[in-house]
Amino acid sequence: MKNTYHLNTKLTGLIGHPIKHSYSPFIHNIAFDLKKLDFIYLSFDVTPSNLRTVLKGIVGLSIRGFNVTIPHKENIMQLLNEVSDEASIIGAVNTVVNDLGKLHGYNTDVDGIYETLQPYKEEISGNEISVVGAGGAARAVIYTLIRHFKPSKINLINRTEQRAESLKNYFYDKMKYDSFMTKELFPPQLVDVFKNSKLIVNATSVGMFPESDDSITSLHDSFTKEQIVFDLVYNPSQTQLLKLAAAQGAVTLDGLKMLVYQAAKSFELWTGESMPVEQIYKSLQLYVGN
Ligand code: NAP
Numbered sequence: 001m002k003n004t005y006h007l008n009t010k011l012t013g014l015i016g017h018p019i020k021h022s023y024s025p026f027i028h029n030i031a032f033d034l035k036k037l038d039f040i041y042l043s044f045d046v047t048p049s050n051l052r053t054v055l056k057g058i059v060g061l062s063i064r065g066f067n068v069t070i071p072h073k074e075n076i077m078q079l080l081n082e083v084s085d086e087a088s089i090i091g092a093v094n095t096v097v098n099d100l101g102k103l104h105g106y107n108t109d110v111d112g113i114y115e116t117l118q119p120y121k122e123e124i125s126g127n128e129i130s131v132v133g134a135g136g137a138a139r140a141v142i143y144t145l146i147r148h149f150k151p152s153k154i155n156l157i158n159r160t161e162q163r164a165e166s167l168k169n170y171f172y173d174k175m176k177y178d179s180f181m182t183k184e185l186f187p188p189q190l191v192d193v194f195k196n197s198k199l200i201v202n203a204t205s206v207g208m209f210p211e212s213d214d215s216i217t218s219l220h221d222s223f224t225k226e227q228i229v230f231d232l233v234y235n236p237s238q239t240q241l242l243k244l245a246a247a248q249g250a251v252t253l254d255g256l257k258m259l260v261y262q263a264a265k266s267f268e269l270w271t272g273e274s275m276p277v278e279q280i281y282k283s284l285q286l287y288v289g290n
Contacts, residue, residue, distance in 0.1 A: 011061070012270055013042040015054060016069030020045075021209075021235065023284060024067055027263045030283055031275045039064070039271060048075065055079055058098060065097045065270040067263075068105075073136050080105040089174050090143045092136045095266040106269060109140040112262030114148055116253050117199075120228050121149060124199050130155040132185060132216050133203030134163035137232050141203045142167065146177045153179045155193050159204070187217040194222035200245075202231045207239040215240035225249025234259050237288060256284055 014024050020043070028041035044066075046054050051072055058066065068076055073092040077083050080093065081102040087093045093105035117124065129151045131141055138158075145151055154177075158164040164182040171177050183193060185204075194200055194217065206216050218240070223229065229245035234255030242252040264275035 108265035111265040112258035115261035127198035134158040138203035223248035
């Protein structure tokens with residue numbers, strides 16, 4: 001990786017709290033090098049009470065753009081000059097572009113989800129699916145599925161069922177989609193729900209390092225070889241959920257691909273250039289030890 005920077009080097013980065021486990025600096029700095037772009041990507045640990053001040057600093061320092069992660073994805077929206085239609089429907093921003101002092105917010109998780117699922121569009125369309133989770137990532141998943149994949153029914157499953165219920169009402173208001181069934185995350189009662197789903201998406205943090213032995217279900221008869229199982233967790237990339245589903249013959253999709261594709265869209269927004277995604281994906285797999 002290059003180590004010479006000068007006056008014209010454009011700064012990009014990540015703000016969040018905590019941020020130390022992020023792979024984004026690895027992804028973007030390698031991509032800048034491969035494309036020979038004079039950019040650098042750094043991580044900044046920003047607490048909620050500092051967010052407003054940090055945004056002023058970003059404008060003052062002409063930082064080109066940045067990614068946003070937990071816990072700022074929702075709160076930052078009201079502090080930006082403009083928010084894309086998609087980010088506004090989802091209710092979360094993960095990428096900001098500084099356009100001559102005006103901050104524009106986007107949600108590129110949608111691109112990561114779309115690119116990961118796109119090869120299975122025909123299978124998903126018109127079929128029943130299950131989404132587990134009701135946080136920011138689940139919102140982006142639900143938006144993308146309704147907008148681009150047209151499932152016949154979405155089972156919305158969450159540990160706190162009330163949050164799934166709120167999400168159902170939210171998406172009815174925003175997108176007029178009403179084929180939802182909400183359920184509590186209680187695996188023994190979900191075997192048939194999962195089994196009847198063409199696609200199962202884990203949009204919770206269950207299974208993430210260091211709790212890598214956990215899974216939203218450990219019941220192997222929840223899966224069939226006709227299914228697609230997508231886990232947004234990327235550390236580890238081969239989660240217990242994916243191992244279990246693969247053992248039953250299901251197609252499994254890990255969170256690393258989504259991570260690279262959401263980064264690619266942010267990269268494009270900041271630089272106007274495309275990211276060499278296949279190369280970056282391979283480098284990332286090596287980096288995380290796949
Ligand atoms: P979030 O807003 O904090 O939501 C967390 C969700 O996980 C909630 O639905 C929560 O349920 C559920 N949950 C947490 N711990 C649980 C447990 N022990 N048992 C059952 N459910 C549990 O987080 P987020 O931003 O949506 O992110 C969710 C996951 O997606 C994270 O692992 C994140 O790393 C991943 N992600 C990946 C990418 C990618 O590019 N691959 C991008 C974005 C996010 P309750 O409502 O009951 O609390």
